[in-house]
Amino acid sequence: MSGDGSSRRAEIHHEHRDVSGGWLRPAVFGVMDGLVSNFALIAGVAGGTGDTGVIALAGMAGLAAGAFSMAGGEYVSVASQRELALAEIDVERRELQRHPEAEEEELARMYEAQGVEPALAAEVARQVSRNPGTALEVHTRAELGVIPGDLPSPWLAAGSSFVSFTVGAALPLVPYLLGIGSLVASALLSCASLFGAGVLVSTVTARSWWYSGLRQLVVGGVAAMLTYALGSLMGGIAL
Template sequence: MSDGGSGGRAEIHHEHRDVSGGWLRPSVFGAMDGLVSNFALIAGVAGGSDDTRVIALAGVAGLAAGAFSMAGGEYVSVASQRELALAEIDVERRELQRNPESEQEELAQLYVAQGVEPALAAEVARQISRNPGKALEVHSRAELGVTPGDLPSPKTAAVSSFLSFAAGAFLPLLPYLLGVTSLAASAVVACLALFGAGALVSRVTARNWWYSGLRQLVVGAVAAALTFALGNLLGGTGL
């Protein structure tokens, strides 16, 4: 059968989305956290005070503090994870240099454990081991679950987290910045955004859009309601 001029290369009939770029998790988590935490903060302050200026100021402070905190936390955590992965990759690199035969045999045994015939596994391991860079990549992926050239970026995680948190936190604050004095307006905006964000996440997961949206809405609404009740309680005591 003709390969259609592809030069003997296998034809790829599907593509996968990027699942290891380091941006999706902090972006989703940041947006959801910004929505829920700042909506809850605004609701809590509104439960204890009728001063819309104080409520708006609290919302702005919550947005700024949360965005910087999220960005810093993501940067440090991803950088630490990356440094650990690089250290273990260096260990694997040294082993490949010091004990190439043992590492080749180890790779062959990994293929055998996955169902490859021993003779074929040994030949595949031998051919891969001829290229030090490729051998390191294969060993790292098989033993550590990481690829040396495809580690998450701390900067990408930090920027994604900062922007997404700020965007999420801004939505429940927006009505107060526009001069609306009722918590109900903030609640409507926040609830719509929570449901929409949850539904949007379903596009990169296996969940139904309505389930994902409703789940996020319930989580945010419960958090805001509890914080409002706490603010109302503390406000009534004069604190």
């Protein structure tokens, strides 16, 4: 402890990554969805026809349609979630303005429920309630699980989905765009990408790299095989 009379500060021994932002889920889901859905689409069309031009066209159409659909869906979904949160935050703000004593008492009870002694809980609630902004943040965090100034951005979610889906959906198309009209080449690249994407996801989760990689590989592989079988069946019927 220093002897100059300055206040002591708690040491910060670690930092946490952002687990509530709006980018990780749509980005991860976009890559996986783009890769799995377009690989399955290409496999299904390849099962029904040997025309590489038709297969490539179907893959490009799947990429474009999926990317715009994902971006639009994520924007509407996150925007609606954000608007709902803002509406509930406004409800809490009005309650703090109309019934400050009741809200202070409610906050004290919440602290008591967490094991704080009643007298100390009442004092903490009183001090927190002196600042309207702090009181609103504490109440919304405790009651709604959100922070007023840290809500997910619908534009960020939409952009992440669009870019990530496009990247994922483009991978199974690469062999066809390079003139290698082989489903085997597309399948090998897609399987390697599925496993690699799973490994990449494991770096921001608690799962092991091999488990995450194999999980994505199995999910994507099963989807592609089923779609290929369906495409072969439908192609045989059409012929």
